[in-house]
Amino acid sequence: MKVKMILPALTEASSPFFRPIKYSLFPPLGLASIASNFSDDDEIELVDEHVERLHLDDEPDLVVIQVYITSAYRAYEIADHYRSRGVYVVLGGLHVTSLPEEAELHADTIFLGPAGDAWSRFLQDFRNGVAERRYSAIERTLVARAQPRRDLIKRDLYLVPNSIVVSRGCPHSCDFCYKEAFFEGGRSFYVQEVDAALAEIERLPGRHLYFLDDHLFGNERFAGMLFDGMKGMGRLFQAAATVQSILRPGLLEKAVDAGLRSMFVGFETLSQENLKEHDKYQNLNRDYCAAIKRLHDLGVMVNGSFVFGMDGDDATVFDTTVDWAVANGIETATFHILTPYPGTGLYKRMVAEGRMLHSDWDLYDTRHVVHRPAGMTEEELEAGYWAAYQRFYRWSSILEAASTKDSLKRQIRHLAYAGGWKKFEPLWDLVIRTGRVRRMLPMLESVLTGFGSYTSMKNRAKPEIDRHLDLVQN
Numbered sequence: 001m002k003v004k005m006i007l008p009a010l011t012e013a014s015s016p017f018f019r020p021i022k023y024s025l026f027p028p029l030g031l032a033s034i035a036s037n038f039s040d041d042d043e044i045e046l047v048d049e050h051v052e053r054l055h056l057d058d059e060p061d062l063v064v065i066q067v068y069i070t071s072a073y074r075a076y077e078i079a080d081h082y083r084s085r086g087v088y089v090v091l092g093g094l095h096v097t098s099l100p101e102e103a104e105l106h107a108d109t110i111f112l113g114p115a116g117d118a119w120s121r122f123l124q125d126f127r128n129g130v131a132e133r134r135y136s137a138i139e140r141t142l143v144a145r146a147q148p149r150r151d152l153i154k155r156d157l158y159l160v161p162n163s164i165v166v167s168r169g170c171p172h173s174c175d176f177c178y179k180e181a182f183f184e185g186g187r188s189f190y191v192q193e194v195d196a197a198l199a200e201i202e203r204l205p206g207r208h209l210y211f212l213d214d215h216l217f218g219n220e221r222f223a224g225m226l227f228d229g230m231k232g233m234g235r236l237f238q239a240a241a242t243v244q245s246i247l248r249p250g251l252l253e254k255a256v257d258a259g260l261r262s263m264f265v266g267f268e269t270l271s272q273e274n275l276k277e278h279d280k281y282q283n284l285n286r287d288y289c290a291a292i293k294r295l296h297d298l299g300v301m302v303n304g305s306f307v308f309g310m311d312g313d314d315a316t317v318f319d320t321t322v323d324w325a326v327a328n329g330i331e332t333a334t335f336h337i338l339t340p341y342p343g344t345g346l347y348k349r350m351v352a353e354g355r356m357l358h359s360d361w362d363l364y365d366t367r368h369v370v371h372r373p374a375g376m377t378e379e380e381l382e383a384g385y386w387a388a389y390q391r392f393y394r395w396s397s398i399l400e401a402a403s404t405k406d407s408l409k410r411q412i413r414h415l416a417y418a419g420g421w422k423k424f425e426p427l428w429d430l431v432i433r434t435g436r437v438r439r440m441l442p443m444l445e446s447v448l449t450g451f452g453s454y455t456s457m458k459n460r461a462k463p464e465i466d467r468h469l470d471l472v473q474n
Helices: 029-035 069-084 094-098 100-104 118-127 194-203 220-230 243-247 251-258 272-277 288-297 317-327 345-352 378-392 395-402 408-422 425-433 437-450 454-473
Strands: 002-007 043-048 062-066 088-092 109-112 134-136 167-169 189-191 208-211 236-241 260-268 301-308 332-337
Touching: 002 029, 002 069, 029 043, 029 062, 062 069, 069 088, 069 094, 069 100, 088 094, 094 100, 094 109, 100 109, 109 118, 118 134, 194 220, 220 251, 236 437, 243 251, 243 260, 243 288, 251 260, 260 288, 260 437, 288 301, 301 317, 301 378, 301 408, 317 332, 317 378, 317 395, 332 378, 332 408, 395 408
Parallel strands: 002 043, 002 062, 062 088, 088 109, 109 134, 208 236, 236 260, 260 301, 301 332
Antiparallel strands: 167 189
């Protein structure tokens, strides 16, 4: 059987070779994981339209398309093309789960929620000619799962080919997150077996890893055992965790000893009222500054995530947030316009209040206003978003943030990381266009390696670490 697995490009771009650097970071690991369900006799092609051209002149037996909201129209276009040629098409992913009736118009079969054991059932039915219209997992577990088909991934096209997932979902329930819709009717947070995760890490070539888990620290026992097992592997890795888990004694130190060098942290808002409104209780009454200092003391860079346009925000939120992020020496920041995704609690509330502006999924990219904000105009929100990016990443702000570091070496690393990410996008675009993105990996590893070593600074940092841990415990 000939199978074609496709990750469609975002509709906004006219060419798959013109992408921001973030779209060339990670390979489509979800599709590679699904591919492990097929037999050795099946001929599988995996195409990521963000980094390569998609040819539509073939006629495979089965086409599998992963759909995100901002690629939905492109996904439907591809699906309709293949169905017109008599090819069986399967759609799955976040957007399909959120709007199954819409997706079903463009597919022979759709998958709702995490694929899990549903794929083996579908394949058996498909081979027997009795495939159903919808499938969803009965068992949700990562225990004894087959390893992703990494042989299908074109590693040279990605800056971080060693992306990995060892848990699914998140133990928290923010109302703007897809999680509740995607995992409806079953477990919404579960982890892989530690030994299996370590074995997968061991098989990955090179040194750098990126954990794509929503919350790597979400299960403290699992994470602690994982980091203990990784210690001594010589890896460098980046991951995501909450403020609450960063302030928790012990676990972060284990992560740093295992090679953690950069952390994505969802601060989202500096307002306690906004946190309550969106059920982000894990951040409520947490000392953000202490979390950042704790990470920096241990040699970990911070990528802070912030959302603009919550009901408690007015036009002052942009400068206030950027000033705070710069003053606290955050290396990189990711800003978003609040975007109510279909299937989320936030979307349902906005629809009930008559505040949704349209359903043009191309614009649901957290860079455009799609709902009516409460504390400012739509124009103010979108303009403020772009101004925040420009202000945070101007050289004067980067230099000011770098000056908060306690050594010249760390200041230089801050400049290299923050400046390299945003100030040299034309260079990144050239590198991507010429297919040389992997050649930048040694530079990334050099920055991560040199930023700081917890082992070499344990004694100097310990008094400050202990002080922050006392604050957490008290």
